[in-house]
Amino acid sequence: MLVNMLWCVPGGVGGSEEYLVRQLLGLAEQPPPNWHPTVVAARGLAAAHPELIAVADVVEPSFDSSSRLRRMVGEATWLRQHSGEATLVHHGGGTAPMRAHLPYVLTIHDLQFRTYPQYFSRHKRAYLSAVVAPSVRRATVVAVPSEYVRESVVRAYDVSPDRVMVVPHGIEPTLAAEVTPAADLRRRYRLGEGPIIVYPAVTHPHKRHDFLLQMMREHWTDPALRLVLTGGEGQAEATVAACADSRVLRVGRVPPADRNGLLAMADAMVFPSEYEGFGAPLIEAMTLGAPVVCSDATCMPQIVGDAGLVRPLSPHAWATVLDEVGHRRAELVAAGHRRAQDFTTQASGAALATVYARALQLS
Numbered sequence: 001m002l003v004n005m006l007w008c009v010p011g012g013v014g015g016s017e018e019y020l021v022r023q024l025l026g027l028a029e030q031p032p033p034n035w036h037p038t039v040v041a042a043r044g045l046a047a048a049h050p051e052l053i054a055v056a057d058v059v060e061p062s063f064d065s066s067s068r069l070r071r072m073v074g075e076a077t078w079l080r081q082h083s084g085e086a087t088l089v090h091h092g093g094g095t096a097p098m099r100a101h102l103p104y105v106l107t108i109h110d111l112q113f114r115t116y117p118q119y120f121s122r123h124k125r126a127y128l129s130a131v132v133a134p135s136v137r138r139a140t141v142v143a144v145p146s147e148y149v150r151e152s153v154v155r156a157y158d159v160s161p162d163r164v165m166v167v168p169h170g171i172e173p174t175l176a177a178e179v180t181p182a183a184d185l186r187r188r189y190r191l192g193e194g195p196i197i198v199y200p201a202v203t204h205p206h207k208r209h210d211f212l213l214q215m216m217r218e219h220w221t222d223p224a225l226r227l228v229l230t231g232g233e234g235q236a237e238a239t240v241a242a243c244a245d246s247r248v249l250r251v252g253r254v255p256p257a258d259r260n261g262l263l264a265m266a267d268a269m270v271f272p273s274e275y276e277g278f279g280a281p282l283i284e285a286m287t288l289g290a291p292v293v294c295s296d297a298t299c300m301p302q303i304v305g306d307a308g309l310v311r312p313l314s315p316h317a318w319a320t321v322l323d324e325v326g327h328r329r330a331e332l333v334a335a336g337h338r339r340a341q342d343f344t345t346q347a348s349g350a351a352l353a354t355v356y357a358r359a360l361q362l363s
Helices: 015-027 050-054 068-082 122-138 147-157 173-177 182-188 209-218 237-241 256-265 280-288 300-304 321-340 345-362
Strands: 002-005 038-041 057-059 089-091 104-107 141-144 164-166 196-200 226-230 248-252 268-271 292-295 309-311
Touching (some): 015 345, 104 122, 122 147, 173 256, 182 256, 209 237, 280 300, 292 321
Parallel strands (some): 002 038, 002 089, 104 141, 141 164, 268 292
C-alpha cells in the first residue's frame, strides 16, 4: 500500500495537508486487517508532521516537489519505480500521473476550479482541466470529503456513483488541549475587553472577507466588537489591508495554540465562504466551543446541520446573527460538541479503510 503525498508541500497546500495526515492517523486506529502504508512525501512533510512516522513508512524523494513540473516528472519516473510492487496506490492531491500504477484511489478535495474559474490563473485552469478528468476516469475509487463534492464529481465527469465515496475530515477532541488562555490573547493581539468574532481563512476571494468588512461597517457597529482575521495571504489580501476600521484585526498566521485559543474565546466563528469542499474550521470551532455562523453555500449546510446558524450570504440575513448567537450560546455550543463527534480522526480513518477495501475488491 503506497500513498502519494509528493504534492503536499508543508504549509503550501492549505487544509488538504491536515486532511490527509489526519486520515492516515485515523487509519492506524482501525482494527485488523491493519493498514501500514508507505508514504512518499514531499520534502519536509515528515519533519512538519512527526506523528506520521509512527503510523507509516515515510520516504522522501531526491527532488524538490515544490515545483509542479519537477513533481510531475518525478511522479512519472521516481514514483513509478517505487510503486511497481504496491497492491494499491493512493494519490491524495486530486490528480494522478498519466502512466499511474493501477489500481489506485484518487482523492478529489473540491472542484472549485470549475465553479469559480475566475479565481484561478489561466495556466492552473488549463492544467487542472487537462489532468483531473483522465485521473478520475482511470481511478478505481475516488475519495471525496463531503457529499456535496461527491455529487459534483459524479455530475462533472459522468462517473459511476458507486465509485465515488465520502471520507470526511477528522478532528480530534484533543484539539482543545492546546489552547492559549484568553487573557494572554487579549494582551498579545490588543483585543480589548469586548466581544470577539473570528474568521480563520486565507484571504482568497471566495472566502468573502469583503462581506464581513461590509457587515462591520453597516450592521455590526458595537464599538467594543473585534473581528479577528487569521490565516495566510491570498488574492484578496489588498481588500483587507485597505480596511481602516480599527475594530478589524488582521493577525495573519498564528501558532496553533493561539488559533485554538481565539476560537475557544470567540463569541462566534463567522464563516461567509462561497465555496468549500468540506470546511474543516467549522468542525474545529465546534470542537473548541465556538458557536458557528456560516453561509448556506456548497457543503456547509450538510456539515453544520442544526449545530450552527446557516444563512444565505446577504447582509439582511446576517444582520442579527450575533444577537441570536448571544441568546442561544449554550444551546449552540452543546449542539456543536455533539456534531463534532461525527468528525473524528477515527471516523475518517474508518472511511478511508472502507475505500481501500472497495478499491481492492474492484481491482
